[in-house]
Amino acid sequence: MLGRRATLAMLALLLAGVGALAACGGGDDDPGSGDAGGSSDDGGLASEGDEATGDVPDDVVVMDGTDVRVQSLDNTFRAPDIQVQPGATVTWTNDGRNEHDVLPVDGGGWGVEVEGFQPGATYQHTFTEPGVYDYYCSIHGTTSAGMVGTVVVAEG
Numbered sequence: 001m002l003g004r005r006a007t008l009a010m011l012a013l014l015l016a017g018v019g020a021l022a023a024c025g026g027g028d029d030d031p032g033s034g035d036a037g038g039s040s041d042d043g044g045l046a047s048e049g050d051e052a053t054g055d056v057p058d059d060v061v062v063m064d065g066t067d068v069r070v071q072s073l074d075n076t077f078r079a080p081d082i083q084v085q086p087g088a089t090v091t092w093t094n095d096g097r098n099e100h101d102v103l104p105v106d107g108g109g110w111g112v113e114v115e116g117f118q119p120g121a122t123y124q125h126t127f128t129e130p131g132v133y134d135y136y137c138s139i140h141g142t143t144s145a146g147m148v149g150t151v152v153v154a155e156g
């Protein structure tokens with residue numbers, strides 16, 4: 001008797017679980033199909049332009065003021081993607097336990113090698129020209145993945 005009751009109880013739990021899953025699946029369908037029409041317009045706009053200077057990241061954080069700080073942690077930049085006004089000075093601090101570097105993906109004239117960016121060190125650069133400046137840490141990333149960041153210089 002006990003064994004049979006236990007089996008019935010498990011069966012009831014199983015059925016309840018299946019019911020809950022089915023309810024979730026059904027609920028997701030309706031909003032999903034509603035969104036599809038609206039978002040296709042945005043895709044068309046996003047694909048225009050920006051090819052020469054690089055893309056402005058979607059999650060870019062607009063930073064007010066002329067003194068902006070970016071933390072270098074193990075192993076990310078925080079915030080990774082920022083927007084500053086022309087003439088702003090960006091200060092990277094190595095707040096991690098490991099050594100890092102800050103290297104521009106395109107061109108040069110700024111950035112810091114690992115020798116100058118040990119834990120506790122700071123590096124700063126003033127960005128005067130509008131543009132999209134991609135950078136990376138060559139120890140923990142590549143030019144396009146891993147420990148990467150972007151400074152967008154634009155009038156706010």
Ligand SMILES: [Cu+2]
Binds near residue numbers: 075099100101138147
């Ligand atoms: Cu690094």
